Amino acid sequence: MKIVTVIGARPQIIKAAALSRAISNSFSNTIEEVIVHTGQHYDTNMSQVFIEELGIPEPKYNLNIGSSSHGVQTAGMIEGIEKILLDEKPDYLVLYGDTNSTLAGAVAAAKIHIPIAHIEAGLRSFNKSMPEEINRIMCDHASTLLFSPTQTGFQNLLKEGFNPDNKPPFTPDNPGIFHCGDVMYDNSLYFKSLAAKNSRVLENNGLKGKEFVLATIHRDSNTDVPERLTSIFESLLEIAETDAIEIVLPLHPRTAKLMKSNLLGDVYGRVKNSNLLKVIPPVSFLDMIMLESNCKLVMTDSGGVQKEAFFFKKPAIILRSETEWKEIVEAGCGVIANADKQKILSAWYSFIKTYNTLIYPDIFGDGKAAEFICRTMLNEL
Ligand code: UD1
Ligand code: UDP
Numbered sequence: 324m325k326i327v328t329v330i331g332a333r334p335q336i337i338k339a340a341a342l343s344r345a346i347s348n349s350f351s352n353t354i355e356e357v358i359v360h361t362g363q364h365y366d367t368n369m370s371q372v373f374i375e376e377l378g379i380p381e382p383k384y385n386l387n388i389g390s391s392s393h394g395v396q397t398a399g400m401i402e403g404i405e406k407i408l409l410d411e412k413p414d415y416l417v418l419y420g421d422t423n424s425t426l427a428g429a430v431a432a433a434k435i436h437i438p439i440a441h442i443e444a445g446l447r448s449f450n451k452s453m454p455e456e457i458n459r460i461m462c463d464h465a466s467t468l469l470f471s472p473t474q475t476g477f478q479n480l481l482k483e484g485f486n487p488d489n490k491p492p493f494t495p496d497n498p499g500i501f502h503c504g505d506v507m508y509d510n511s512l513y514f515k516s517l518a519a520k521n522s523r524v525l526e527n528n529g530l531k532g533k534e535f536v537l538a539t540i541h542r543d544s545n546t547d548v549p550e551r552l553t554s555i556f557e558s559l560l561e562i563a564e565t566d567a568i569e570i571v572l573p574l575h576p577r578t579a580k581l582m583k584s585n586l587l588g589d590v591y592g593r594v595k596n597s598n599l600l601k602v603i604p605p606v607s608f609l610d611m612i613m614l615e616s617n618c619k620l621v622m623t624d625s626g627g628v629q630k631e632a633f634f635f636k637k638p639a640i641i642l643r644s645e646t647e648w649k650e651i652v653e654a655g656c657g658v659i660a661n662a663d664k665q666k667i668l669s670a671w672y673s674f675i676k677t678y679n680t681l682i683y684p685d686i687f688g689d690g691k692a693a694e695f696i697c698r699t700m701l702n703e704l
Contacts, residue, residue, distance in 0.1 A: 324704055325355045326440070327413040329404060330382070331363035331424025334627045336370060337608050338419045338442065340377035341506035344513065345693035347378075353701060356380065359407055361400045361424040362387040366576060368605045376607050377514070393423060393454060400427030408437050415440045415468070415700055420626075421459035433465035433495060440700055442506060444469035445476030446647040453544070467493050468703060470696050472505035473686060475649055491703050499703060503695040504688015507627060511634040512690045514612055524610035525617060528601060534568055537614045537632075541575030542624040545642060549585040551662035552578075555642055556590050558667040559622070563599035566675075570599060570622075571614060573606045620674055622667070629657055636683045638674040640667055650686045 328343075330336045339358070346354045360382035364370045374381065386403035388396055404427055408416065416432040418425045420443045432439050444463050448456050460483075463469055469485065471477040477500065481487065485500045493499040525531040538559060545551050563570045574582075583591055594600055606614065612631070615621065621632035624642040629651060632639040639657040651657035658673070660666035 324353060324415070324701055325357065325411070325413045326415045326417050326700065327357045327359055327408060327411055328417040329359050329361060329424055329428040330379075330419070331361035331388075331400070332420075332422040333364050333369050333373065333605075334625075335419040335422060335424060336360075336364075336373040336379065337377065337510065337627070338506050340373070340379050341509040341513075341693040342417065342442070342696060343379050345509075345697050349694060350697045350701070354697060357411055357413065358382040358384075359404060360385040361403070361427065362389055363396065363400070363422060363424045365389055366605075368607070369576065372607045376609055377510075397423045397427045397430075400424060401431045404428050404431040405435065408432055408435060413437060414704055417442065418462055418466075419443055421446070421455035421462070423454070423458065425462050426458040429462040429465045438467035438494070439465055440468040440470065440696070441466040442470045442696060443472055443476075444500070445471035445478075445480040446473075447476075447479045448645050448647050450645055465495060467495055467498055468700065469498055469500045470692070470699075471500065471502050472507075472688070472692065473648070473650060474502060476647075477502040493703055499699075501695070501699060503699075504690070504692035505630070506692045506696070507630060508634060508687035509690050509693050510608075511612065511631055514609060515616065518609040518612035518616075522607075522609045522613040524606055524613050528571060528603065530569065530571065530614075530617070534619050535617075536562065536568060536570040536620050536622060537618040537628075537637075538570050538572045538622040539575065539625050539628050540572070540578050540623070540642065542643060543577070544644075545624050545662055546578050546581045546585065548662075549587050552581070552585045553587040553590050554662045554664050555667070556586055556594055558664045559600055560590070560593055560597060561664075561668065562671050563597065568599065568619070569601060571601045571603065571618075573603050573611070573614070575605060619678070620671070630687070633657070633683055634687070636681070638678065638681060640670045640674070642667070650684075654682065654684055654686075656681050656683055
């Protein structure tokens, strides 16, 4: 079986490591994987660092699409991916998540009748102002095999009319849906000990043995709205200053570029001069695992980071108005605080009291989601 895998944005590159590892460990005689990088993310610390560190095969193709408006970026990718699919003639196109690279792959493959396997199917925020919500719905409805990481995702597919009783052969009109666990849980389990051995991020940032908070901010709904971005940064400053705790913020380039113009009043200056708010460049995945597994708490608008906080048993303050990973909130391990300073502060004060009593149920599978996906693709061919 031959698959073409599309990667492009940071979280997809990391997710792809799980499948590539499963192929190399257990399916090297039966699955050939060709990797296409759209070039949506291109800075070394947003892309190449993961390919090298996580043992992903070098992409055979890089479309070098770079940054642009949604339409220009997605259109360029569709054109490039279509050419590659026509040449490579894979049995499946494998797509991850909900980025513009995912949508482009879905449009390109569906029109020329190449079956799509969508990993992270069924997730919904029920907020169509998010570009990701549009991307994931469209990808799911063009897919032949849909792999949902959570029970909630699987139920969302049922509500949209996907039939769990469909029988092979699967097609876009008769798709197969599966609840199989999360490839990122596979990755977190696998890379945790490697991170402890290889990462020096705690030492390099003076965090070893200290209490600290980890924060990430990159969602367009936060970075592009000055009032929201300001409210989030004011909250971080207030927590850091009131409780004398360091907050480490590996900053996405989108946020780095917009911080100066979109932080209102004196907040940009206060962030720049703060000894407690440590803004650092994006870190590698092994470094991120060390930060996540050693911090006191996570504050984030990232999908991946709120989940990894849960994997490493850390509470998360979710800086969005909703989450696709609602199990985390239902378990009491995450709070949706949006960009609302009062909610963020109240979540912080509540978590520092309940920190040791939280229970993190097993809801993301058994760490073998990637093997399940490979096996299913082979069986259903
Ligand atoms: C994209 C995804 C989002 C995902 C995020 C993961 C879409 C619509 N959004 O958002 O779902 O959560 O990736 O990180 O696909 N930039 C750089 N260097 C880079 C990459 C980006 O400087 O290597 C800057 C550029 O100014 C660019 C901006 O970041 O315009 C946004 O990049 P883009 O890929 O368009 O969207 P993200 O916000 O990264
Ligand atoms: N990540 C990383 N370095 C960083 C920030 C995030 O390796 O500096 C990883 C993080 O551990 C997670 C993924 O990137 O696996 C999440 O990506 P991001 O927050 O960019 O996107 P999202 O998950 O929100 O789509």
